[in-house]
Amino acid sequence: MSLLSQAEEIKEGFLSKAVGNAIKWTQVPGLKLHNQGSDGTFYVSCDCIGVAARAHVTMPFDLVEINEVLKDRPSWSRLCRKMSVINTYLTSCGNTIELISTQYYSPTNLASARDFWTLRYTSVLDDGSIVVCEGSVCGSHVAPCPPTAIEFIRGEKLASGYIICPNEEGSTIYMVEHFDMEASSVPELIRPLYESPELVAKQMILAALHYIEHMANEKSGKLKQASCEDPVSMRFISQRLSRDFNEAVNGFREDGWTLLNVDTSHDLMLSVKTIKSSGANPNDYNVLCIRSAILLHNVFPADMTRALKEHLSAWVYKFSGCDSSDPCSEAVSFASKSNSVHNLVESTDLLGYTSSDEALEATRFKYNPDCMPNVSSGDLYHLMLINGMEDTGFGACSELICAPYEKSMFIQSFVLSFGFRVIMLGSSPESGTSTDLTPKVESNKRKALTSSTPPPSLLVLAFEFPFQGDIPEGLVVMARQYIQSVISSAKDLALEVMMSGERPEKSAKKDIPETAVVNPNASFADNLATLLCLSYNSIKIQKRSLVGLYPLDINYTGSFLELVQHLPHAILCVSFSSIPVPLYANDQAMTMLEATEDTLQMVEMERILGFFDDYHTLRSVVPVVLYLGYCNLRKGVGLTLDDNIFSYKKGVVWQVQHYDGSIHCLAMAFQDWKHM
Template sequence: VVIGVAIGVCRCREKQRKESSRLQTVNRKLSAMNKLLMEENDRLQKQVSQLVCENGYMRQQLHTVNASATDASCDSVVTTPQHSLRDPTNPAGLLSIAEETLAEFLSKATGTAVDWVQMPGMKPGPDSVGIVAISQSCSGVAARACGLVSLEPTKIAEILKDRPSWLRDCRNLEVFTMFPAGSGGTIELVYTQMFAPTTLAPARDFWTLRYTTTLENGSFVVCERSLSGSGAGPSTAAAAQFVRAEVLPSGYLIRPCEGGGSIIHIVDHLNLEAWSVPEVLRPLYESSKVIAQKMTIAALRYVKQIAQETSGEVVYSMGRQPAVLRTFSQRLSRGFNDAINGFNDDGWSIMNCDGNEDVIIAINSSKSFSCTSNPNNAVPFVGGVLCAKASMLLQNVPPAVLVRFLREHRSEWADFNVDAYTAASLKAGTYAYPGMRPTRFTGSQIIMPLGHTIEHEEILEVIRLEGHSLVQEDAFVSRDIHLLQICSGIDENAVGACSELVFAPIDEMFPDDAPLIPSGFRIIPLESKPSDTQDSLTTNRTLDLTSSLEVGPATNHSSGDVPSSQNSRSVLTIAFQFPFDSSLQDNVATMARQYVRSVISSVQRVAMAISPSGLSADVGPKLSPGSPEALTLAQWICQSYRQVASVFVNLRAELLRSESLGSDLILKNLWQHQDAILCCSLKSLPVFIFANQAGLDMLETTLVSLQDITLDKIFDEPGRKALCSDFAKLMQQGYAYFPAGICMSTMGRHVSYEQVVAWKVLEADESTVHCLAFSFVNWSFV
C-alpha cells in the first residue's frame, strides 16, 4: 500500500511538473507576443504623430524632394557609382552599400520610412499568422509582416535564405560570390529567377546584394537590394526570357526571445516593372496585396509550419513524414510552373504556333521525370512531354468558389479517358494512344486528405477516380485512377491570394519517389480600377443557355457576396501535360489541343453559373456568337409550339399560357415544366443545346455535360429507326409525333415515355429555323 501511494504521488508530481512547464512555455510566448504588440503600437503612434504634424502641402513637397534624392542616390549607388566607397565592383564599395541597405531596411521594418496600413481581411489575433501590413504610398509594391515563431534566429534565417524551398514562384537562386563583412557577417551576390504566373507575361529575375549580420542587441538580420540594371549579373543569354526587376531594401529582422523562440519582422519591397506586361495585367504587378500573399505571408507561414513540425504538433495521415508531403507539394507546384513558363533552357519549344492560336502547344523532348532520391527509377519517354496551355480573363467570378467547384465536381470538366491515358503513360511500355481500352467513368471520386498547411490555405490530397472496363474480358479488372493533388486559395476572404488546383497521376502505391507530370488551373484576382467597364470582357466569354438557367437559384445563395464580386476580374491559366511517343506526336498534339479547348469551354460555363451577376441586364448570358439569350430562346420555343398545339394536345398547356406572361416567367415555366423538353442543333450530327430540369433529370446529366450528348445516343434501336423515318416529315411540316418507346440516360438506365412531340423552333422572323425541340411526355425510369 505504501509503495502504491508513493507511486501515485510521483505520478501526480510528474503531471504537475509537465503542466507547470507547459504553462511557463505558454506564458513566455504570450509575453513575447505582448512585447511585439507594444512595439507595433509604439511604431503606429509615432506614425500617427508624424502624419498629424505634417500638413498636406509640405508632405507632398518633401515626398517629391526625397524621391528625387533617393533616385539620384540609387543611380549613383546602383547604376552609375561615382565614389570609390560605393563602388559595387570592390568589397569596400559593397560593404558601404550593404550598410546603407541595412539602415534602410531597419527603418522600414521597425520605423516609419513607409506608410504601412493593415492588410485588408487580416486582423491581428490569436488565430492570425501575424501582423501584416501593406504600403499605402511608396514607389513599387511593399508588404510587411511580424510574428512569433518557435525557432531559433539562425534556423529561421537558414530557412528563409533558401528561397526556392518556400517561395513557389522562385525558379532558381544562385549565390555567385560570398565574402566576410566583419562582425561575423557575410555579403553575397545573388542571382534569382522567378516564374511568371501566367502565359501572358514574361518572367522576372533579380541581381542583388544580400547582407547577413548580427546587431548589437543580438538580433539577426538578412537584408537585400538590387545592385544594378539589366546589364549586370550572369550572361544575357541565361536571362533572355526574363525581365530584370528591382529589389528595394528588404529582408528579415529576427530577434531572440527569452526562453526560446524568435520575433520575426519581414519586409518585401519590389519594383516589378509593370510596364512590360499587358495593361490588363498591370494591377497584378502593381498590387502590394499580391506581394503580401505570395511572398511576405508565405514566408511567415512556412517558418511557422516548420516550427510546428519540429515540435511534433503536426501529425499527418497514411504515416507520411511532413517533409515528404511538403516535397510532394513543392514538386507539383514547380512542375506546373515549369509547364506554364516553358523556358528554353529546360528544353521547351513552341510547336507550330502562328501567334493566332488560342491554345499554345509546347514540347519538351529532353524532359526527365525521375525522382530526386532514386534517379534510376526514371520513366523512359521515347518522345517527351507535350504541354497545352492557355490563359483567359474572367469577370465577376470569385476565384475561390470556382476552384472549389472544379475540385469537388471533376466530372463536370474532365475526361476520364484522358486521365487514364496520362496515368498509363507513366508506366513504361504502356502507351495507350490512340488505342486506349474503353473505360467508363462512374462519376465517383473519392478524396483522401494527406495534409494541409497551418491555416488550411493549401490542401494536399489523393483523388481516386473509379472506372469500369467496357470490355467483357476485363470486366473484373480495376480501372481506378489515382491523382496527387494540391488545392489552395479556397478562402474567399483572403485578399490578393491566387487560387490553384494542380494534380498529377500517381501510382496507387503512392511511392515517395513517384514521377509527377502536373497539370491544372490557376486563377489570379486582378484589382479593379474605377475606369474599368464590364463590356471589356464579355465578348471574350462563350456562355451557354443551360448555365444561365441554373444561375437563378445559385445567385440567391450568394447574394450576400455580390458587392465584393461585382466588377471584379481575374486571369485564368490552364496547363495540361501529356507524355508522348515520337511516332504519335501529331496525334497527341491534336488530342491535347481539343481537350484543353473542351476544358476551357466547360470552365467558362461553370464560371457563368457561379457568377453573382446571374441573369442581370448588364452582363446577359449568351450562347456562342450569333445565338440568342436565354429569355429569347424560351420565347421562341413557346411561340413555335403554338403551331403544333392544335394537332397534339398532350403537351401541357403551360406553354400556351406563357404567351401572356412576362419573359422571366416564360423562362421559369419552361425550366420547371414536368415533361422533359430538349433542344438539339441542326447539324449533321445533332447535339443538345438546351434541356429543362426534367430533361436533365431524364438524361441523368449536368448542365456542363449536356452539349457533349448527341441526339441519336439517347434512343434505342427502334427509337432511332422511328427518328430516321419521320425526320423528313418533321422538317417538311414543322412537327412530328413519335409513339411510346424506350430511351437511355447517360448512365445507361432505360427510360420509358408515352410519346414524343417534336417541332421546329423558329426565330422571331418565323422563317429561320434555329433548332429542334423534343418533349418526352410522362417519362419514367424502367
C-alpha cells in the first residue's frame, strides 16, 4: 500500500469518528475550557478497540495559530518526551505527508514508556478548513523502517486528528485522539491509567486546548504574574522542571542512566549518570538518582500534594543522617546542613502561573543566626512547581516538583529537579471494575467519589544527588537512608490527611437534642434543613476558623426549615455529583439568584463560583471541603439567571452529612450580598 493510500485511509477513518458515528461516544460534563470566549463539549468512547476521546469546541483564535500549537505536541504535552519528523512528502494536490516518531514518558517508574511510529496527513478543504489526521504506519515498502527504541513499548495510534474550521467567532475544532496503549503489558495496579478514555481526553485534548488559551492570554497580557519574570521565562522554567523530573522518573539508558540495582526491601531503584557541562569552562559531574512509588489509601492527590507543600520540613529537613562536615552532605542539595532544622525560617514568593492550574514559586530557607550561631552556611533557595490542585476527576494527578538554585545567578540556573507526583488510580481497592466510562462504571466511580473512602492513589517520587568523580564511600547508603526517611514522612503526612478527613465519632451524637432527629414522615426540605444545621454546627465546634452563621443552633426548638428559610444569609444546597444540581434555596438565595422554584435547577454553579474569579471555582473548593469539611470563601461576585451581577462579602461551603457520615449534599452561604 502506498503512503498516499494509507494517508487517505487514515483521513477517512478520522472523519468517521470526528463527525460520524464510527464510535459510540459518551459526554464528559466535568471537562471544560477556561476562557469565557471558549466553549466545548467533550466525549469519551464507550466500546471500541483501545481508548478514544473526542471534543467539539469553539475558540476565539485564528485557525493558523491553533494549527501551529496543536502540531507542536511537546510544547503542550508534559508527557511527550520527543517528536521527530523523519520524512516529509508533498502530494500532487499540495497536501503534506509526514512520517513521525513520537515518544512519551511513563508517568510512573512501574511501567515502560510508550512510543509511536505514525503518518501525519495535512490537507486544506475548499472552505479554508484545515484537516490534520494521524495514525500508525502499516507495513509498506515505500515507508522507511521505524526507528528502534529499545526502552519503549510500541503502541498503536488509530486514526486520530483534528479539523479546524473558520467562523465568525474564531475557529471551530473537532478533535479525536484514539490509542491502543498495550495495557496488557502494564502491572495490574496501574493498568487503569492505560485503560481510561477520560485520561486521554484530559491529557491529550484538554491539555492542548488549555495551552492554546494560555498562549492567547500570554500574548494579551491577561496572565496572573507576581514577579518581574516574563511569562515566556516562567513557561520555560516550568517545562524544564517537569521534563527533568520525568527524566529522573524514567531513567532512560539513552540519556546516560545506568541502573545500579533495585532495593527490593524498600522498592527503591538506584541509577547514576554523568552530566556533561558545556561552555568555556566545562564542569562535568555525576548524579545518583533514587526513585520509588508507594500506594496510598483514602487520600486525594490534591490533598496529599498540599500537605507535602505545607509541611516541607517534615520531609526535606527531617533526615539527620549526616552532618555539615560529611562530604556526602554536599550531595543532598535539598537537605539541611544542620541537625537544628527547627531553626530555619521559610518564606515563599509566587512568581506566577504557567497555566490555569499550575503555579511557580521561589522559596527561601533562611538560617536564624540567633538560634544557630555556629552555622555559617548561606541560605537555601528552591524553585517549586505545583500543579493539579483543582483536578478531582478520574485519574486526578497533582505534582510538587522542586529544584535548588543559586540566588546570585539567574533563576534559570538550576540543574536538577526532584519531587513528587500523586496519581489517583480511579477505582476502590476492593473493586475490580474496568475504568471505561460505561454507565455501570460511571455509577461505581460516582459512588467512590461521594463515599468517605476515595480511590487509592500512587505516590511517585524521584530525588537526585550530585557528586564529583567516583561515588563517595557511603553516598549510596546515605542517599538510601534519606529517601527512606522521606517516604516515612510522606506516609505520616498521608495518615494525617486521612485522619483529618474522618467523620465525627458516633459518640458525638449523644448531645444532639431529640428535636433535631430527622423525621421519616417529614418533607424533603424539612429533613434537609435539619441535616444542614446539624452538619454546620458539628463542623463549627471543631473548626473555629469557620465563617460564623447565626443562629444555626441545634438547640433551636422551632422548625429548622423556617429558621433556614428566613435567615439573612443566602443559603443554597446543591447535589454532590459530577454535575451539581441545586436542591434548595432559601428566600435570600432565591432573590440573589433571581430564581424561582421552577427555575432553580437551571442555575449553574459556574455562574456562582469562579465566573469572574479563577481563585474560587467549584473544582478548587470541593477538595478543601472533602479535606476540612468546609471551605471559607473570600468576597466575590456571581451571575444571576437574568445575567445580572451580584456580589457578596464572604461565604462558606460545607458538607451536609447523613447520620452515617456520608455526604448528602453541599451547602453554601453568602453573607452581605447585593445586586450590582
